[in-house]
Amino acid sequence: MAETSDIFKAAQKELARHDKPENKINAQRFFKERLEDPWMLKSAVFKKIANDSYKLTKDISKKEVFEICEMLLNSGKMGERGMAFNWAQRRHREFAKSDFTRFESWLKKHVKNWGSCDSLCCGAFGTLISMYPELIPKTRKWAKSKNRWLRRASAVVLILSLRDKRQLKDAFKVADILLLDEDDMVQKGYGWMLKEAGNKFPDEVFKYVLKHKKVMPRTSLRYAIEKYPAAKRKEAMKKD
Numbered sequence: 001m002a003e004t005s006d007i008f009k010a011a012q013k014e015l016a017r018h019d020k021p022e023n024k025i026n027a028q029r030f031f032k033e034r035l036e037d038p039w040m041l042k043s044a045v046f047k048k049i050a051n052d053s054y055k056l057t058k059d060i061s062k063k064e065v066f067e068i069c070e071m072l073l074n075s076g077k078m079g080e081r082g083m084a085f086n087w088a089q090r091r092h093r094e095f096a097k098s099d100f101t102r103f104e105s106w107l108k109k110h111v112k113n114w115g116s117c118d119s120l121c122c123g124a125f126g127t128l129i130s131m132y133p134e135l136i137p138k139t140r141k142w143a144k145s146k147n148r149w150l151r152r153a154s155a156v157v158l159i160l161s162l163r164d165k166r167q168l169k170d171a172f173k174v175a176d177i178l179l180l181d182e183d184d185m186v187q188k189g190y191g192w193m194l195k196e197a198g199n200k201f202p203d204e205v206f207k208y209v210l211k212h213k214k215v216m217p218r219t220s221l222r223y224a225i226e227k228y229p230a231a232k233r234k235e236a237m238k239k240d
Helices: 004-015 043-057 063-076 078-090 099-110 114-119 124-131 132-142 148-156 158-164 168-178 185-202 202-212 219-225 229-239
Strands: 024-026 039-041
Touching: 004 043, 004 063, 004 078, 004 132, 024 132, 039 043, 039 202, 043 063, 043 078, 043 158, 043 219, 063 099, 063 229, 078 114, 078 124, 078 148, 099 114, 099 124, 099 132, 099 148, 114 124, 114 148, 114 158, 114 185, 132 229, 148 168, 148 185, 158 185, 168 185, 168 202, 185 219, 202 219, 219 229
Parallel strands: none
Antiparallel strands: 024 039
16 A cells, blocks of 8 residues: 555656646736746646546545645645645545534635635535535634635635535525625625525525625626626616
């Protein structure tokens, strides 16, 4: 059986082997925050590396996989962070409520932009919350954090549940807290959450939007109503 350190080094080596100009794109154009290492692997290239490298973990436990994930996260590199979140999600059948503490620590320590926030929260963390909705009150506390990514996460982490047509009331509770948030990344995050909710609960979400449209930031409003018919979008955007 391979040691966790050996698997970590093999994953690093495979990422480095593909670190060629033709395999990369400049991620900086997608982010306002300055990235220390803005060049990232193209999605198709990265997915193949993640898939192939993950095969090395077939004989080790979830705990050991998570230990490797933390090694990858501690590197501070975009590709290795992406691989860590990818591998964590692959163990979702073994998730337990106790994994909340670990995932929350990753969120607080390693998420520095919307991409990593959404990768974790629409992946492993969102899956955990979908499996154990009794954990949602803990995520709702993030909505009052000073950390913009925690506030965004409080909304985005509910998206997988909403896609399964669950947790609408929790989505509205988070939206209520974030309603007047001045940070555009947070506005886009909870607007996206409402858009996803509207795909499954169109009448309820549209009613919510109309109720709050006078005070809801226009960014959030546009995201929330994006999938509605033109007439409804016009109604929601109309200034009374």
